[in-house]
Amino acid sequence: MIILGLTGSIGMGKSTVSAMFADEDVPVFDADAVVHKLQGPDGALVAAIEAHFPGTTGAAGVDRTSLAEAVLGDDRKLEALEALVHPAVARERESFLRLHAGRPLVVLDIPLLFEKGGWESVDRIAVVSAPADVQRSRVLGRPGMTLDKFEKILARQLPDADKRARADFVIPTGGSFDETRQAVRRIIACLTASTDS
Numbered sequence: 001m002i003i004l005g006l007t008g009s010i011g012m013g014k015s016t017v018s019a020m021f022a023d024e025d026v027p028v029f030d031a032d033a034v035v036h037k038l039q040g041p042d043g044a045l046v047a048a049i050e051a052h053f054p055g056t057t058g059a060a061g062v063d064r065t066s067l068a069e070a071v072l073g074d075d076r077k078l079e080a081l082e083a084l085v086h087p088a089v090a091r092e093r094e095s096f097l098r099l100h101a102g103r104p105l106v107v108l109d110i111p112l113l114f115e116k117g118g119w120e121s122v123d124r125i126a127v128v129s130a131p132a133d134v135q136r137s138r139v140l141g142r143p144g145m146t147l148d149k150f151e152k153i154l155a156r157q158l159p160d161a162d163k164r165a166r167a168d169f170v171i172p173t174g175g176s177f178d179e180t181r182q183a184v185r186r187i188i189a190c191l192t193a194s195t196d197s
Contacts (some may be wrong), residue, residue: 008128013173
């Protein structure tokens with residue numbers, strides 16, 4: 001089995017690309033979706049997050065906007081949050097890998113693959129990338145997003161150029177969906193061909 005790490009900075013279109021891999025019958029572990037589940041209604045992390053960050057949860061689970069406001073810009077608080085979240089996500093990832101152990105290719109969709117050391121546990125890396133102006137427009141168009149919040153998030157992410165330089169594959173998302181889908185299919189063909197030989 002080849003483990004492909006899929007990453008990209010905020011607003012680059014990683015979720016769209018992740019869905020394209022899934023559409024091609026490649027199992028995808030979506031770290032963000034796992035975090036949403038763990039922090040959602042009756043999620044396994046809700047009580048612990050409320051204990052550490054009072055007032056950031058409710059009947060619907062974690063209020064992600066409140067939690068972001070509580071930790072962004074405070075390294076100590078962010079580290080405390082990560083100490084809760086990362087081990088729980090790692091357990092889910094290991095279960096996913098066991099479940100799909102017989103498949104030739106799986107994708108680990110991990111936003112902070114480089115920043116948090118996840119790149120060391122994958123076989124190949126694909127980086128989703130779009131021009132900076134496209135990225136900015138996408139992110140600032142999101143509900144509740146501000147320029148200040150966007151800049152704080154970017155400051156915690158490895159620059160796009162550095163990610164592209166370290167990638168085995170770069171998947172462009174600044175053009176058409178068809179161009180992006182063709183790039184995804186080429187990567188799948190390349191990696192699954194190498195498992196057949």
